[in-house]
Each structure stands twice: as structure tokens, then as C-alpha cells.
Amino acid sequence: MPGNTFGSDDIILSATGIDKVFPGAKALNKVNFQLARGEVHALLGENGAGKSTLVKCITGAYRRDGGRLVLDGADIDPRDTFEAQRLGIGTVYQEVNLLPNLTVAENLFLGRQPKRFGLVDAREMNRRAETLLAGYDLDVDVRAELSSCSVAVQQVVAIARAVDLSGKVLILDEPTASLDAHEVEMLFSIVRRLKAQGLGIVFITHFLEQVYAICDRITVLRNGQLVGTREAAALPRRELIAMMLGRELGDEIKAVARADAAEGPVRYRFAGYGRKGHIEPFDLEVRKGEVVGIAGLLGSGRTETAEILFGAEKADSGTAEIDGKPAELTSPRAAIRHRFGFCPEDRKVDGIVGDLSVRENIALALQARRGWARPIPRAEQDRLADQYIKALDIRTTDREKPIRLLSGGNQQKAILARWLATNPEFLILDEPTRGIDVGAHAEIIRLIENLCEQGMSLIVISSELDELVAYSRRVIVLRDRAHVSELVGDAVTTAHIVEAIAAGEKQGAA
Amino acid sequence: MNPRYVPLAATVAIFLAAYALCILQYPNMLSTRVIGNLLTDNAFLGIAAVGMTFVILSGGIDLSIGAVIAFTGVFIAVVLESTGLHPLVVFVLALGIATLFGALMGAIIHHLEMPPFIVTLAGMFLARGMAFVLSIDSVPVKHPFYATMKAFYYRLPGGGRITLIGGLMLLVFAAGILIAHRTRFGANVYALGGGVQTARLMGVPVARTTIAIYAFSGLLAGLSGIVFSLYTSAGYSLAAVGVELDAIAAVVIGGTLLTGGSGFVGGTLIGILIMGLIQTYITFDGSLSSWWTKILIGLLLFGFILMQKGFLYLSKGGRRLA
């Protein structure tokens, strides 16, 4: 295998020929994966490539249908995560998988509490917890409930638990997804320390920068098949993307020549708009046919801005004007009456109505606006659904299929269709391309450009700066729940955005 | 103060304030006699409520306990009447059946992945039905051993009595507190209340714990049935109707979150005492009707639910600001 510089003695975990079959689909096909002591090994692939299935087969969450698992020279066949943990394989997931209602110490020692006279010795447990966390430079009250700690601290507690429990292999499944830059750095320093202690670490992430920042080797899966394992240092990013996608991504996202439409009149004006504890008061103007991008780190107030504009959270200061007339945007219903639309970030929780059909999901917002007493005739619903299924290329066998059975990208498009059906004039898109495959990605970007050309005003929130730069005429930069900077026209570049975010980071540190 | 103790503190404060008010109006209520009676009269409810506390802490609910109490009572009475077995042997049999019954419900809840509400509803129908099958009429217990056990009490200074069943309830509470806070099983119960999926990923034996929780609740409902049988010296299939509601009320008034994961077994004891106190007050008053008990308990329930809600809201808002 090219680039495998680790001798067989160094291999701590070896998976060979792993098969996993789900009814009607082969999720893993003879996948090999080797993890060495003291390495950080990235496991990459598009959604549905089989990353999580492989991890679940390794951690015993799934039973594999074929292949060998060798841990530290011994064949293993964990029946559940608990057994895998005992054998030495610990896992930390994106949503911290600890119990918020238990204390930090209880979380660390659940299932293996120290005992005295047959009873749990809480004092000893707390003492051990403090000792354990001291090794991570973490100073928290171990008697406090976990829910009172920040997500980053919870993440470290989860790692501490996994390492203490298992101590051979640590699997980090998207651990950085909800952390800010500082917290990611803190996490990485811990990962480096664990690596130096000789742990084998599997790192799953969507962020390629992070892969190059910390990983020694990279294994790529695609459609349940192993594409290859390579040295990170010897694998150019372009090649990596090609491995993941199975094709050269010629036109990743190329900046479109934005015909800087003659500065039309301002249609939407928000002045001193804000809500305590959510987002500092801000001023925002949006013109007809304009895309305003919103950039910032996670937790900087991006989603909060979207929610307050749409009335999902009520503003407690400032005014909103539409075409010069004051507007009350106190609820989503009120905003929708003003022809607003909002595609939320968390599709599963805030977007789709899973058991309803694609048709009903598309008709939902329009129906809500018409009111319950004026149902959309069935024929009209069918027509609407068919129209958007065709126009947005929503891939579904038919419009009566429950939407939860569609893939992420198609769900996203259906939610877009839900809003387009209401003929919106002001559309807020929160991370419209997150977690969807590259093909759908490009289509949604094209759609944003089209809508803009038709005269719709758009607010697009995205952590993909390249993308944001491609379609936004203006970009608002957020930091610490406040709007701190606005870039217009030629000033809209990735470098400028990063600079604006970083400027605050330095300030914040000072 | 650690926020998790606030509901418990509120419960204790309400109890003390209510008791103080009662004493102001009826100084006679400050006597060990009243306290002794409070314990005796609520013994069966208290014991069942300990089991309910565990179930609710784990995020579940057990609607079957009233029916299990009735079934146990009828079972004991019928077996004592028709066989020559010693009551202690019959007790062990009854406890065994009740525990198995609870374990069976736990197994169905876990393995069929069905909501505890509907499973224990079936349990309630089944247990009540089986009680009817054994006997439709009230069956008196005349075994001399019952008199022996009833004569057994500890005299408090001031003339109050801790009866066998009152003392048994206190013991059950002590055991419950120990199990909840000082054993791995107890920690696992809280863990399930925090989130079943997460608990499973953290290695909590979910199946075993779920089954054990409902078995424990069944065991205590059985024990409560024995106590009820001692208390009334009879077994009647229509007895203890709605005890599950009183037990749930006591648990909530005791400061346990109905959604699971947070609360204390000790709080449930205070909850039982508050409910007992209301009844005692109404008895002392004489002019108030018994239905005020239900209304007051309903109001208390509402107050505590509101308090928990406000509390959750505050803690969430606080974290968002942080």
C-alpha cells in the first residue's frame, strides 16, 4: 500500500475485508483500514460513503457481515459499544454523548464508579475525576452538572472518558462541528498529546483544513468501497477531493461575474434591530435583486440574525421597514405575510416534516399563508409539487413519498421549493449547502444566482467562504453576536472576510 | 446552592410552612401521634411511590401499581383463606409474582420499544382483571398472625406510634435513597432519564436496567399491597384505585422532574407527607369536604410543574447568555 510507513508492529487496529449489508444496499464492501499507534488517521468520504458504518462496525454498534477486526494482535468481535470500550476502542461523537443531568464526575465514571463496602464512593469518584481532568488542563467543578459546562468542555470530558476507559484507540466522529476556532485549537492540542502517548486516533471531519492540520494519514471511502490510504503530507488537496468525489472537480466554484446591478432603492431596512442575549442591535439594508452574505464563526450570531429577521425570535429593539413603510415582524407568520421565506440550518429539526409527503411539504408554507379554511385543491397541490420537483430536480420516485426518505440534498431542495411556492420576495438561507453532496451543492448555488436575477432579495449564511464570495454583492461579518464589518463589491474576498473575523479574534484575546 | 437541590428545598419549605400553618390553627396537630398516624396512613402509598420515583427518574411511568396493590391484597386474602400456608410464605409468593409482573412489563417496554405509558396501562388492566378473577367480593383476612403484626409498634414520646407498616415505609425510603445515590444501578437509572440512546452508548446496560426498574417498581407495589392488606385486613379487587395517580403526584410534589433524570427519593417522602398533611388538616377541620384534598393536590401539582418549567427556562436562558 503506498505511503504506509508504519511497520506491522505499530499497527494497533486492523480491519480487513469488512462487509456490511443493509436490506437492499451494500454499505461496506471488503473495506480495509489500518490504524497505527501514535497516529492521527483521517477517515474521509462524502455523505453515504460508509464512514459512519465502518466506525459503527468497529465500535460494535453494528455487527459486521464479514471481515476481520484485529486489535493489538488479537481478533475481536465486539457485540456492542460497551464491549468495544472495554477492549480499548473509545468513541466521541459530534453531539456530545454524555448525560447532561449527571455531574462531570458521574459522567466520567458511569458504570465503573469506585466502590466502598459495596456502595458507590462519591468522594473518591470526585477526587479521581479531578486528577483525570487535571491531565487535560481542564479546571472545572466535577460536582457540577454537565449541562452547566460549555460544549467544548463537554467535548473534552467525553474524550477524557473515552481515553480513560479504552486507552488504545480513540475515534473522534466530527468532534469539531460545533466548536469555534479557539476551542478547535484546544481540542487539537489534546489530540496531539494523546498521540504522543501512543494512542491510535481516528478523526472524521468535513473540514479539510483540519485534516491537514492534524492528521498523519488519510483513508478515503466512496460508496462503501475503500478508495485508498495515503500519507497526508504527500496528498495534495486537489487529489484528495478527487479521491472523495471520484472525479476531478474542474470548476469547484468559480466566481461569477456579478453584473453589479445598478444600485436600486433599498427595499428592506432594519435599524438598531436586535435581541438581548441573541444578537446585538444591527443595521441592515437589502436591495431588490441583491444577495447579502453573512459570514462568521459558529456561535457568532449568524443563525440568530436569520431568526430575528424572520421573526422566529422577537426583536426587542429597533425597527424594520419594507419599501419605506414600518413592518412588524413579530412571528414567522407575520414575516411570511410580508413575503419572507427562511430555509433553516438544521433541516431535520427545523425544516422537513418527515412523515408528510414531498407534496405536502412543498405545499405547507403556502397553505399556512392561505389559512386553514382555504385548502389548496388537491390538483393544484399536485401541480405545484410536480412543477418544483422538475424545476429543482428533486430526486424522488413520486411526490407522495414521505420526505424523510429523500437524501439530504433533495430534502433541502424540497424546502426551498416550499418557499418558492409562496412567491417570496425576501429569502433567508441558513447554510443552504451544508452536508449535501457536491452535485446538489452546485445546483443550489446556481439557483441562488437565478433567484437574485429574478429580482428576489436574498440573505445567505454560509461557512463556505468561497461560495459566499461567489454570489454575494455584500458580506456582513459577524463576531461575538454582533455585526462588526460590512464588505461591499470588490472588497468581498475570502481574505478580507477572514481578516475581519480574525481582527476581532485578536481583540477578543487582548 | 446547587440548582439541582432547589425543587427539593421548595418541597421541604412548603411542608414546613404548611405544617406551621396547621399548628397555628390547630395546636393539637403538633404531636407525635399525628406524625405517627401520618406515617401509618400513608405507608402503602409511600412504599409504592418509592418505586414510582425510580420509574419516573428513568423517564418512564408506571400506571399499574394501584392494580398490582389490589391484586396482591386479593391474592393474599384468597390464598390465606383457601390454604393453610403461613402469611409470611404467602407474602414471599405475592412479592415474587409482583416482581415478575413488573419485570415482564419492563421487558416489553424495552424489547418492543413501546411507550411505558401504554404498556403499563395494559399491565393495569391485566392486574385488575386478575384480581377480579380471584375474587369479586372483598375477602377478609382473619389469620391471627395479622393481629400479631398489627400489635407491633414503637412508642414515641408523647404517645405516637410508629407502627410496623409506618416503620417499614421509612425503611423502604432509606433503602431507596441508598440505591438511588450510592449504587451503580441508581446511577444507571438517572442515566436513562438523561437519555436512553446516550446512556446506551456510555455502556449502561439499558435492557437490564429498564427491566430491573419496572421489576423494582412491581416489587414495591407488591410490598405496598402487603402493607395495604395489613392496614385493611382484607383483599378487595376494587381497592387502591387511582393510587398510581397519588404516587405520581407525590413524586412530582417531591421535586422530581416528570421528564426524568433529576430528583430525589427523599423528596418523594416529603411529597407524601405534604399530601398526608392536607388530608389530616381536612380531618381536623371537620367542615371541609374530602374533595378539597384532590383539588389542593392538583393545585400543588400544577405549582410544582410550573416551578420546574420556570426553572428549566431560567437555566436555559442563563446558558444562552453565557
Add this chain to the structure above:
Amino acid sequence: MNALKPHLIRLLPQFAVLIAVVALISLAFPDFLKLQIQNGRVYGSLIDVLNRGAPVALLAIGMTIVIATRGIDLSVGAVMAICGAVAAASITSGHSLVYTLALALSVGMLCGLWNGILVAVLDIQPIIATLVLMVAGRGIAQLITEGAILTFNDPGLIFIGSGSFLGLPMPVVIWLVFGIAVTLLVRRTALGMLVEALGINRRASTLSGVSTGVLLIAAYVLSGLCAAIAGIIAAADIRGADANNAGLWLELDAILAVVVGGNSLLGGRFSIAASLLGALIIQSINTGILLSGFPPEFNLIIKAAIIVLILVIQSPRIRDLATLFGRADSAEASVKQEAK
């Protein structure tokens, strides 16, 4: 007719079970199917089933909607008692029948409003929110009747419990008409779909502009209204309000009827007709047991058995097994796995 087809398919299992139960009973008791007409009124065991089943059928209508919103209403039994007591108290203190009915129905809707506000505005779990009224409600009813059984002999009110219309007992007419009215209300308007959306994903529905708060409250108000009608019928039937026993444990029977009707306790898709069939299945079994000479208490065991049976049928585990062996929709299965 084509538009009706999916609805009929949905109701098929309930119809089959009902027919099977009725067939079983009439095998043992051929008289079961016999209908007689006397004094312009139809008599017979089947009519009796429809009549006896009226309170549970009415409760099941409201409960179906509440459960579709992912809620539950434990208070309906207690609300029945309250409304029966209110009606009895009002008619005995000399108010007119119209005033009495309006008052009792308003009180029922008020109780529903209380539950709805707890659930929708204060965001309290439905099972907990409605528990308050379940516990306190009977106390309130006893407060109204002052602990006694409040009897009355107003012919108008009694007619509701034992009169007949077009040859059918009034309770049957009432629940049939009300069931059809509510079904038309939710299916001829967009209410049904909006309720289903709300039950499946409340937040997404709110963000799509659905007035979820108002809908939730309306669902509980409807349930309160159903309980009020059931309460009036129950009181009219015995010519008195019994605060202790009116509607006792009927909330559980109503929930059972909804579940037997194949509606998921987790909210979403619902069918009122299926719930009503569920109520009839339960009542047929009750009547069957009565006819067969078993003590009526055996009902409880049968009900337990029914629940266990439904649990097994509805269990996700069993369904997974069925898809493994049966005609597995491969895409569906694999997406489900990915979602986990």
C-alpha cells in the same frame, strides 16, 4: 371513488377486526345480529353496542386529534364528570335546557382551553399538563355536586341520554353526527394536514408559518368539547351526575380506541373513522363478554390482551423483522439505516 381508495385501505384492518369480533359473537349468540323495530325505534344488541359505546366514541374523536398533535389528554374522564355535574346543577336550579347545554359545553371547552394553554403556551408535556386536571377535576366535580349524586328529571335533558331520533338512540345519533362533522371539518379544510404537520414536527411547522400554538389549543378545546358532550350523555343516561364514577377511566378507553384505530401515539397521520371503529371494537367485546355470561371484569383482561397485541403489531422491532423477511423497500430501509 378513486380518491376514497386510500382511506378505505387505511380502515381495512379495523373493519376486518370489527367484523371478526361481531361474527364470533353472533356465532355463539345468533340473537346478537337481530334487530327489531318497536314504537318506531330500532332495538337489538348491535344498536346497544353503538349506544353503550357513545361516550368512548365521542372521547375518541377529540383524543384522535390531540394524539395527532403528539399530545395526550388524560383529563377527559374528569372533564366528563365536571360537565355532567354542571349540567345537572344548572338544570336543577331551574335554568332552561338550552342554557344548561350551552353552559356545560362551554365549561368543557374551558377545561380544554386550560389544558391547551398549559401545553401550547407554557410548553408543558401533555401527559403532565393534563394530569393536573385529571387529579383535580373529580374534586371540582364533587365540589359542584357537593359530594352527592345530583339527580334531575328534566325531560329534555333525559331525552339526550335515552330518547331516539329516526329510530336510533340519541347518543348514537350524536356521536355519528359529531364524528362526521369533525371529520369533514378537518378533511375538507386544511386543518387535518396542518395538525399532522404540527404533530410530526412542531418547530418546522411554526417556521413554515403554521399557527401551531392556536392549533394545539384548538385540539385540546375540541377534546374538552367532546368530553362535555360525553359527560352530558352519561349524566342524562342515569338521570343524575355522579362526580365519582362518571367517565371513570374512560380516558384510558378513549386512548385505547385511538390506538386500536391504528393511530400512532407519536402523533402525525390520523384517522377519526379508524378511532371510531376502534371504539366499536372495544364496545363489541364488552357486550360480547356480557352476553357470554362471564363477569364484566373479564373485559379488563381482554383489553390488556388487545393492547399487548397492538403493541406487538406496532412495535418498530417487529416491523423491522417484517421488512427483513417481506417485501423490503430497499431505499427506505437503507435511508433509515443511514439516518440512525
